[in-house]
Amino acid sequence: MEITVNNLTKRFEDKLAVNDISFSIGEHEFLVLVGPSGCGKTTTLRLLAGLEMTSAGEIYFGERRVNDIRPKDRNVAMVFQDYAVFPHLTVFENIAYGLRSRRVARNIIQESVPAAAKTFRIDHLLKRKPRQLSGGERQRVALARALVRDADIYLYDEPLSNLDAQLRHQAREDILALHQRKLRPSIYVTHDQSEAMALGDRIAVMRGGKIEQIGTGTELYERPNNQFVAFFIGTPSINLFQVTLRGEGEVIWADSSAFSIRLPEELYPKIRSHVGKKVQFGIRPEDLHVPKRAPFPVDADTMIGGVVNVIEPSSTGSSVYMSTLGEKSQDFVATFNLRLPATYLNKEIELAMNLRRAHVFDLETEKSLLYS
Ligand SMILES: Nc1ncnc2c1ncn2[C@@H]1O[C@H](COP(=O)(O)OP(=O)(O)OP(=O)(O)O)[C@@H](O)[C@H]1O
Ligand SMILES: [Mg+2]
Structure with a gap:
């Protein structure tokens, strides 16, 4: 299923957080959205997930226009920027949470929770409570919890920002492995251009609510359309x-x-x-x-x-x-x-x-x- 966004706009009072953007994501594509703080990345994801109403424009999941479809009926899995795990629940119950609230059958929960935990290498921690985990392990619980479900689209909002370089690298590989297994359209937000280059089939560079350019990492690096993209991609900068x-x-x-x-x-x-x-x-x-x-x-x-x-x-x-x-x-x-x-x-x-x-x-x- 392809995702298509036409002239998407979101206005908060007088602030244009997302300003008339259009793009599409292929059925199996992993798109990275990158740009400086405040450029509209989170807002774009929230619009796709249905957590914000559009001010203008259209969102299609395949042939279906989803603008008026409620979040829980869009079948989107989203990892939030400010992830939180429930302190009073075990790792297992944290991961199972979304499944239980969707009334998924018990035997499926018994199977899929350990599988998701294995993907993120926390399967030996299922009985622990969050306070008995390191920050990195806790972030993996949040990832497993968001991604345990079979969704039609996966959205990641800077999910690895609290990890050190090595854990980040590992978690990135886990996310890619998951993507290659599920092959669903995915959008991954980061403000780190080197992470974008490492992950994305294609990268969209955003600034001030607009998409400046969208293309493969090589295209953006070798043939930037404008000075901002040229400066943003590549380190040290041009x-x-x-x-x-x-x-x-x-x-x-x-x-x-x-x-x-x-x-x-x-x-x-x-x-x-x-x-x-x-x-x-x-x-x-x-x-x-x-x-x-x-x-x-x-x-x-x-x-x-x-x-x-x-x-x-x-x-x-x-x-x-x-x-x-x-x-x-x-x-x-x-x-x-x-x-x-x-x-x-x-x-x-x-x-x-x-x-x-x-x-x-x-x-x-x-x-x-x-x-x-
Ligand atoms: N609920 C809201 N009400 C008013 N303004 C908002 C709201 N949410 C976001 N904004 C504004 O919209 C703009 C885009 O915000 P957004 O959270 O999408 O940025 P971002 O690219 O995710 O930034 P960051 O990298 O810091 O997470 C910002 O100027 C922000 O202040
Ligand atoms: Mg954000």
């Missing part, structure tokens, strides 16, 4: 520089106080309209290379110079925080899959930009000139 596009014969240059680079010809059809104007030029930290190790031909017209301020080792190499040299010095960051020795601190170095992977945004609209 470097942005205000430049002026200058035409010189057949060539287009990007000039800033810190550098002057010759842009590759394949960009010209898209950027020619902006020659003579200021634009925002974006280059990801991964696309800056030590010249000797660059996987593309390097020449003086692709270089950016800077002073190394901080070298931060990472599991795969290092993130190097730098400032440009010109009069209006600007910070930027490069990531390398090698450990840059500490002797480079406070030194000046030159890096080569992989300009085929550069981005150019209109200064006013913030739309990508290359990919929108």
